[in-house]
Amino acid sequence: MSTNATQMLVSATMEFLRRHSPFDRMEGDALRFLAERLKLAYYHKDAAILTPDMGAARTFYIIQRGKVVARQAGEVNVTEYNVMTLGPGECFPIGAVTAQRASTNGYTAIEDVFCYQLAADDFFELMRMSSVFNLFCTQYIASLLNQSRQQLQVQFAQRAAEQQSLNTPLSLLAKREPVSVQPETPLRQVLEAMGQQRLGSMIVTDAEGKPVGIFTQSDVLHRVVLAGVALEEPIGKVMSKDPHTLQDTVYAYDAALAMAMHGIRHVLVVDGEGRLKGVISERDLFTLQRVGLRQIRQSVETAPDLETLLQTSHDVRQLALNMLAQGVGAEQVTQFISALNDTITRRVLELNLDKHDLYGVDWAWLSFGSEGREEQTFSTDQDNGIIYLCPDFMDKEQLKMRLLDFARDVNDDLDKCGFPLCSGNIMAGNPDLCLTLEEWEEKFTNWVRHPHPAALLNATIFFDFRTLYGNPSLGERLRKWMLSLTTSNPGFLKMMAHNALDVEPPLGKIRDFVTDLDPEHPGTIDLKKYGARLFVDIARIYALAAGIHNSNTVQRLRHSAKRLGISGEEMAAIIDSFNFIQLLRLRHQHLETEAGQAGDNRIHPDKLNELDRRILKESFRQVRKLQSRIKMDYQV
């Protein structure tokens, strides 16, 4: 209205802004632009300035006077603060305005507050005008990314610490319902029960439930078989009397001590009245401690039976959790899970080789899919096959039968060890996947030469193969064959590219994310289907095009970068994005399977905290970038 009056007030505003970062460094015209558009509001003490339920943030605030407290809303804290106080010159909510979404923090005046307001449109204009302001906002968001990672570690460390603590009372550890018999029970009945329920030991209690003895597997040999005791005799005659008991109020530490001192493997947990509450084994305590890679490897490699292996696969999960807790990245964790799963698989193979004689046969065990790429998360089913050579002097049908028998046993045993059978029957026990080198070559050739939809789908699974056991040169020969096919068939790669572009990252035009792609699970995003897979598919195409031998997505991307002329930094951002999505999957699966649900890949973006949502959004943007790149390269 009156220019003089306005000029005076605008100058005063500019003077105020110049006293605070980043406005002190801001370009003159940008500062004036800002000062001219600010409106001043007042909030009394305890007034809510901005809350998450106010919807998408349309206003950017700069505090002129007074203090504002920012509190994280929701149960997940990921920024390094729960509560943060903001003073004059500080602004909020940078992330929410930038992303045009509701703030996840609640902002409340804790004294009388005068606050400048800037409309979102002017905010964006300012970001365009001022490189200083732009940098300020981007750096702020980038710093949140770091905070998120650190916080993630803290979160996992806490969880790991809870699980590992030797300060856990035995009452919490002895979860399993103890199996017990009374002293007059005949031995035969006891042994049958132990066999059926796979018990290492049986506890003997009196009529009141107080333990009076224990009978273990190793007692069978010495006290029953060698001593020639009839199976009709009562258990009370052969049991070890007065077993070691501990009250359930003592700690895991005491149990460990008792075991060490008395050289025993089991401690019976009793309540205040001396009644049996449970059994703690050495293994229960072992998992409490930081499970080391070497220990696990060693225990896998020497595991005498499946039961031990099954236990070890639990340890793998625990160790992976520890690694997450220690801040190890998704790439290393998934590779590590794969490595240990490899070790378990190898041991299963070895145990089965004892039963199946494959001496003199040139063969190898292949793994496909995520296992082949060394990108296994916690919930992974089996994807495997066999490759072999059939010398002229052998009967091929007979050899194949032998291999199939062996493979089926391995498949079943792997299932028992926590690798569920593949619903798509991608398993070595499937005659179609137990093939000679020539047959595999023919199969691959067919898929490349005739890329119909099923062939392309197969390529996405089988072209990511890895030799896990047996003669590695068979796998290498197959790989050379495969790469010679793909590098000379751009038409096939173009079809692959077409397929890879079928699915777009679920970035919304209005909302942050598209969450209604799966009508059965509204509000969720399948991070495998709409996240990780997008990266994997493109990495595969570039690897197959350039003849890169790796099957791992990150390595494929790294090796492709140079050939594609993508700068190291740019590629690092893409790889970071892929790893972040993998990390979210790991975390999601871990948190869910612990709660007893099946581990899946469907996350609720609304349940993520602000930071993770923002990083996830950025990750999807990165894959979109990658997609437009391949679109350009293959003209699809």
Place this chain on the structure above:
Amino acid sequence: MSWLARFFRSKKPEVVLSPEQRERLERWQQLPDPDLNHSHFQTRYVVVDVESSGLNMVKDRLISIGAVAVVNGLIDTQDAFEVILKQEVVSDTANILLHGIGGSAQREGMEPADALLLFLEYIGKCPLVAYHAMFDHSMIARAMEKYLGIEFEQQWLDLAWIMPELFQDRIDTNVALDAWLNLFGIENIQRHNAVSDCYATAKLLQVAMARAAERGAECPERMMEIERVRRWLRRSN
């Protein structure tokens, strides 16, 4: 017209306005009165402060008017006003030192009738706010009568009365503006500059609006009631 009116009128010279000025005045007069029962946060308040040649409401002259609007609860610096009325006689040095409007600025000010019309057009029929409104009102009303020949009857809110009523727990008496500004840590950019004083007073109004709304006085009408009650109580005590 009664003889009494004729008597008074005869005492004052007839105000002569150009047709254009008359038209502008009529246009303002025809504006509808504001609905004072809307929320504070849907109301445009205009905070007004005047500078004059002295504190005598009858003798001293109006030198400048400053105004800052509080629209829907927000102060928008784009919605601010200042005008200097052209003075035939420049105020004395002590007075100039107070408000900083120098002799030449006073002489080069706007023709009073135009300045006042501009002010009317700026405020519209919005409720006006001042600290010690009586003084601002008198100075403006006298100038309106002299230069535009109208009786200026706009509604005023006086924060000098409203603030102690709303914040009895803090200051329960009529005090100078600075006491309230200090209490709420409101900085005055340039004391005794009409616009700067308005800006500070506008912030005080924001504080008052928030407190009044908290107490159920959610519209200008209720706010005026608070003032009336306070005045009546103080007078009867």
